[in-house]
Amino acid sequence: MATAGELTSGEYIxxxxxxxxxxxxxxxxxxxxxxxxxxxxxxxxxxxxxSLFWSFVLGALFVWFFSRIAKRMTAGVPGTTQGFVEMxxxxxxxxxxxxxxxxxxxxxxxxxxxxxxxxxxNLMDLVPVDLIPWxxxxxxxxxxxxxxxxxxxxxxxxxxxxxxxMIFYSFKKKGAGGFAAELTMHPFxxxxxxxxxxxxxxNFFLEIVGLVAKPVSHSLRLFGNLYAGEMIFILISLxxxxxxxxxxxxxxxxxxxxxxxxxxxxxxxxxxxVLTIVYMDMAHSHH
Numbered sequence: 538m539a540t541a542g543e544l545t546s547g548e549y550i551x552x553x554x555x556x557x558x559x560x561x562x563x564x565x566x567x568x569x570x571x572x573x574x575x576x577x578x579x580x581x582x583x584x585x586x587x588s589l590f591w592s593f594v595l596g597a598l599f600v601w602f603f604s605r606i607a608k609r610m611t612a613g614v615p616g617t618t619q620g621f622v623e624m625x626x627x628x629x630x631x632x633x634x635x636x637x638x639x640x641x642x643x644x645x646x647x648x649x650x651x652x653x654x655x656x657x658x659n660l661m662d663l664v665p666v667d668l669i670p671w672x673x674x675x676x677x678x679x680x681x682x683x684x685x686x687x688x689x690x691x692x693x694x695x696x697x698x699x700x701x702x703m704i705f706y707s708f709k710k711k712g713a714g715g716f717a718a719e720l721t722m723h724p725f726x727x728x729x730x731x732x733x734x735x736x737x738x739x740n741f742f743l744e745i746v747g748l749v750a751k752p753v754s755h756s757l758r759l760f761g762n763l764y765a766g767e768m769i770f771i772l773i774s775l776x777x778x779x780x781x782x783x784x785x786x787x788x789x790x791x792x793x794x795x796x797x798x799x800x801x802x803x804x805x806x807x808x809x810x811v812l813t814i815v816y817m818d819m820a821h822s823h824h
Contacts, residue, residue: 546775553666553771556688557587557680571679587681588688595657595685599650625653629810636814639710639821644814647702651695652810658685659763659802663795666770686763686805689756696756699813703751706820715823720744755812762805766798 551573558570560579569586570576576583606622615623629649637644661684670681685691707716724743725736773794776787
């Protein structure tokens with residue numbers, strides 16, 4: 538992979554922000570894009586291979602690790618690994634217990650999956666920005682973004698999945714009529730039948746805007762924070778190779794930002810999990 542010393546600053550940044558993309562080429566064939574311009578031309582049907590690959594790998598790692606610990610679970614004094622897993626599960630259960638007021642045995646596993654999966658994807662942000670792309674470049678793979686949560690397609694996919702569950706449980710728990718009334722009878726109310734009918738379109742507009750805004754904000758909050766963090770790592774990497782002083786300063790800044798970023802990646806996984814629980818609670822609540 539070309540390094541910061543072989544590219545201009547702008548080219549280096551664009552290179553690191555370009556996904557490994559598979560899609561339709563201008564000549565009608567399908568294949569891996571070889572340039573940022575070809576990525577842009579692929580349009581809607583383009584697939585970000587690197588985002589999907591790392592998402593599936595990290596998801597599989599989570600499932601394998603937790604299932605392995607579950608099979609070896611003992612009733613006595615837990616080992617370090619078992620104690621660590623129990624601590625995470627207890628942490629998630631406490632949040633579900635305090636936030637989710639209804640009864641649904643699927644919510645805690647959903648929250649655990651969301652928290653651990655997103656945390657692992659965010660954790661990839663601490664891998665040196667040039668390391669994996671440099672290794673894969675040896676195999677002829679010129680583009681590689683290893684942090685799936687810096688791809689809005691991934692964060693929107695997760696948020697829309699949560700949104701679909703929210704709509705599903707809203708219909709299941711409240712019925713079509715109850716859910717429709719929730720969207721049309723609030724926030725403006727009146728005992729006068731004429732005014733009540735007049736308020737319906739106003740209420741529906743206000744409620745539907747708030748409803749649609751949930752998955753958008755849910756996704757963009759995670760994407761924006763991780764994208765900004767990755768961008769700072771890339772900018773610091775530009776300092777290497779310029780001079781001894783800048784290289785040493787870049788190393789110090791990289792360490793400081795990595796330590797601070799541990800808090801960011803954990804906090805963003807926690808926020809996404811808490812909002813998921815809150816949205817599920819709203820779907821189960823009757824107004």
